[in-house]
Amino acid sequence: MTESITLVLGARGKTGRRVVARLNDLRRPVRAASRTTGFDLADRATWGAALDGVSAVYLVPMNEYVDQSIIPEFTATAAAAGVQRIVLLSARGVAGEAQPSQQQAERAVRESGIAWTILRAAWFAQNFSEDFFLEPLRAGELAIPAGEGREPFIDAEDIADVAVAALTQEGHTGQVYELSGPEPLSFRTAVELIAEASGREIRYTPLQVPEYVTSLTSLGFPTEMAELLAGLLDGISQGTGDRVSDGVRRALGRDARPFPDYVKAAAAAGSWSL
Incomplete structure (x- = not known):
């Protein structure tokens, strides 16, 4: 068969x-x-x-x-x-x-x-190395409306591990797994870790929502998408992401990968090199 x-x-x-x-x-x-x-x-x-x-x-x-x-x-x-x-x-x-x-x-x-x-x-760690934060980081500045709010960034490797377990093993039916990293971090701290690991000068600049929407639409983003992204980041500035979830441990019996470990691996792979 x-x-x-x-x-x-x-x-x-x-x-x-x-x-x-x-x-x-x-x-x-x-x-x-x-x-x-x-x-x-x-x-x-x-x-x-x-x-x-x-x-x-x-x-x-x-x-x-x-x-x-x-x-x-x-x-x-x-x-x-x-x-x-x-x-x-x-x-x-x-x-x-x-x-x-x-x-x-x-x-x-x-x-x-x-x-x-x-x-x-939660927000993917890989957004910093594979998605919309990558080019601003390479240019030396991440300017977004997240303020000093914190988010426990989740490594996509952990998400994939949980997904494959749920696809191939018993015991996951009817489960809602909230997946986060083990520690909430501000975007400022995230950028500082990336700068240190990559050996580059990169700064973090908090923006207001209208400024960020304008910056995205000027780059060709559809207005609806720009407003959605700005709203999500603004939510982080107001504390919506400042909590740790236990989904990785519930699904896999281990802790989620710390953000600094992701940063070191991504830097070693040249993610933020010019």
Whole structure:
């Protein structure tokens, strides 16, 4: 009998590609889906081929690109196709809640009739080395509206470890894992750690929300996305992220990776080199 397939959405993203790598290491059949492979969550015509023979799905809604109202339809299609397990990457909001932008996806997964696990992640550590904070850091200044608020940045490696455990092992069905690093840090402290590890002069500058939205839109960001990101960062300035969650330990029986360890590894890999 052919072993069933795990479908990984967002397979070129920060967590998706790490999930794919781990499943390959476990010799689990995996279908890596992204726009480069012809899959588009917003395009229903691409769902059938992606779901064919699939028993488990790592679902990354990519809310900045996809209307969340499509998620219930996708989960219903997955259930009809025989999918037995869904692991959803979500984002944590205020204590005990998901970010408002993720609540519809969480509800769709819970109501799908499929065994589910939800991963509510804090801000990714890799945002500093693989995403929108990288170029400002390389330019020598991170200017954002986070004030002196703190966030326990979560390493994408930990998220991938939890996701693969939930996709391949028993005991995770019906669990909501809030995933964070072991210590809340301000963005100022994060930048200082990056500067020290990379041997570069990098400064942190708190901005007001309108200034940041203007700076992003001037770089070509859609206004809606710029306002969403600015609002999330402003929330951190007001303390919304200043708490540690125990999801990594609950799921894996170990502590999450400290942010300084991530920084040292990323610096050694040349992430912030010019």
